[in-house]
Amino acid sequence: MEPQAKLLEVHRRLCGVFGCPITYHHALSPLDELVSSLLSHRTRNADSRRAFMNLRERFPGWEAVRDADTAHVQDALSPCTWPEAKAPALQRTLRAITEARGALDLDHLAAMDTADARAWLQALPGVGPKTAAAVLSFSALRGRALPVDSHHHRVAQRLGIIPANLAVGPAHRVLEALLPAEWDAQMVYDDHQVFMRHGQRTCHFHRPACRDCAVLDLCPHGAQTLSPPQG
Numbered sequence: 001m002e003p004q005a006k007l008l009e010v011h012r013r014l015c016g017v018f019g020c021p022i023t024y025h026h027a028l029s030p031l032d033e034l035v036s037s038l039l040s041h042r043t044r045n046a047d048s049r050r051a052f053m054n055l056r057e058r059f060p061g062w063e064a065v066r067d068a069d070t071a072h073v074q075d076a077l078s079p080c081t082w083p084e085a086k087a088p089a090l091q092r093t094l095r096a097i098t099e100a101r102g103a104l105d106l107d108h109l110a111a112m113d114t115a116d117a118r119a120w121l122q123a124l125p126g127v128g129p130k131t132a133a134a135v136l137s138f139s140a141l142r143g144r145a146l147p148v149d150s151h152h153h154r155v156a157q158r159l160g161i162i163p164a165n166l167a168v169g170p171a172h173r174v175l176e177a178l179l180p181a182e183w184d185a186q187m188v189y190d191d192h193q194v195f196m197r198h199g200q201r202t203c204h205f206h207r208p209a210c211r212d213c214a215v216l217d218l219c220p221h222g223a224q225t226l227s228p229p230q231g
């Protein structure tokens with residue numbers, strides 16, 4: 001099966017499992033979403049949420065976070081992985097936005113088309129394809145952009161929708177190009193959500209539960225996993 005046809009069939013079946021359309025978790029401003037996304041890298045959701053709330057409670061606004069003693073920001077980020085790296089990186093990103101815009105906000109993104117907004121975000125230090133797509137899709141912008149996290153990426157690789165050696169960064173462009181042009185932002189969001197949830201619930205990094213998988217018949221990795229050992 002061609003990658004696009006397979007993606008569409010997997011999307012259809014997983015939407016049946018998880019129930020599309022999937023409700024958006026929240027509607028943060030684009031800047032809040034950017035900060036949240038920067039904190040979430042390789043960190044459990046509950047921990048990055050705690051770090052985000054620490055910032056909101058300890059500082060009167062993002063300008064204060066930007067201008068604070070880095071040690072104070074680092075302390076607020078202690079629930080995250082690598083607070084010593086994330087604190088200066090976050091301040092660098094906030095300063096870069098201020099320099100580019102003359103103020104610390106991302107409200108101008110609402111007037112840009114998705115491709116331009118994505119390019120603008122990715123020109124910021126510390127902002128890659130996943131963070132840019134998360135800002136556009138998950139925030140109140142509700143843009144048509146596809147974030148690809150490690151679960152989504154692993155499922156797409158195992159199913160053979162993308163090559164096994166395609167890294168997560170370039171996978172964003174490849175996977176998004178496979179989505180039908182007529183899909184709206186909600187359907188693109190659903191696509192990310194169902195692939196991610198399938199990776200969390202069934203297609204685990206270690207010992208995927210292939211026997212319980214709704215797309216086993218489409219999956220070369222699953223066939224290989226379940227095939228009897230050759231004697």
Ligand code: SF4
Nearest residue numbers: 203208210213219222
């Ligand atoms: S068959 Fe196994 S490896 Fe393939 S998508 Fe399903 S759980 Fe993942």
